[in-house]
Amino acid sequence: MRTNNKDKTQWRPATLTIHGGKRRDEHGALVAPLYQTATFSFENTAQGSARFAGEEPGYIYSRLGNPTVTELEQRVAALEEFPAAAATATGMGAVSASMLAFLQHGDHVLVSDAIYGCSFALFSHLFTRFGIAVDFVDMADLEQTRAAMRDTTKLVFLESPVNPHLKVIDIQAIADIAHEREARLVVDNTFMTPLLQQPGKHGADLVLHSATKYLNGHGDVVAGIVCGSEEDIELIKLTTLKDMGATMSPHDAWLILRGLKTLDVRMERHCANAVKVAEYLREQPMVKSIYFPGFSDHPAQALMGTQMHGAGAVIAFELHGDIHTAQQLLDSLQLITIAVSLGDAETLIQHPASMTHSPYTPEARAAAGISETLIRISVGLEATDDIIADLEQAFAACANSQTQTTGEQVRYG
Structure with a gap:
């Protein structure tokens, strides 16, 4: 499900935090411009129609995409060595968007028994209201994890290290178990950042962050981001993000781009x-x-x-x-x-x-x-x-x- 799209220049992570996804500004600005706009104008009705139909590239409305947000998505995707990413309004926005895009009534999700409290509430309180079955399991126990998988399991979700007591889970081993049943593995990599751990290299199909934390690093932004294949990220953007609206503001993206440099x-x-x-x-x-x-x-x-x-x-x-x-x-x-x-x-x-x-x-x-x-x-x-x-x-x-x-x-x- 994941394709390897390593940056062509083979830059190291420390360099990617500064230069990954960077585009040259037409005016030569060193710092990425902040496109603080809600909507984008069209030259004519034909251009507007073509953009809405997906026949012409370009921006329409900042909930659907914004140049500042795009640069952040490209930079974090490069750090996680994925082809694409979707920025969200919060870390929980990344969790919910990345899960709900692939689930429907009757599906099953397998979740690590210890995760962030609001993620636990999402799975245990909200998902069950919509007929999505959820089981929590100690994923350090591989046999217990394998036994908990079902034919209807569509997603496996974990954090490693686990919040709050820092149990470490073998991501590759869980990925193998998930993929045996053709389920996607979603890993919350907030605690480690891409500099200390890249779950995609160990079989994760989607990797997410609360960008509020280390990626921003200054305590002045609430945001999230999820990385994955172009196909999966497009699905997330065109469904749960577009229609539920948990997208990142351009100003928050600009602040995180600044934080990433350090x-x-x-x-x-x-x-x-x-x-x-x-x-x-x-x-x-x-x-x-x-x-x-x-x-x-x-x-x-x-x-x-x-x-x-x-x-x-x-x-x-x-x-x-x-x-x-x-x-x-x-x-x-x-x-x-x-x-x-x-x-x-x-x-x-x-x-x-x-x-x-x-x-x-x-x-x-x-x-x-x-x-x-x-x-x-x-x-x-x-x-x-x-x-x-x-x-x-x-x-x-x-x-x-x-x-x-x-x-x-x-x-x-």
């Missing part, structure tokens, strides 16, 4: 900071368990250098104690921001069970391994020593509070 250097700093923060957290007595693909004992190491080219900058960890312990730690932070996004310059921290994954039922959270003391941190671009110092004082505040409450020193581990 993606390579930002990811280098994000990842280097994350390693140091993870090593610090691993030594803290209050930390019960830590989940970080960069550790040698994490199962992700089996796929490092092949599927993954880095560990990313998201860390999950569980605390000794209960939900109140987790809340107190977050509330004691002074530099690190409590917020539910990731990939920003700022270090962000959140409590999945009560925030991003609150759409899960308690039973579904337990099955997915999302405990009440699980915390997710997206390591930002600040000086690492300052990030760690803030965590240090927050741990100390928690320990002091518990000592005052119990009247004795609390021991962990």
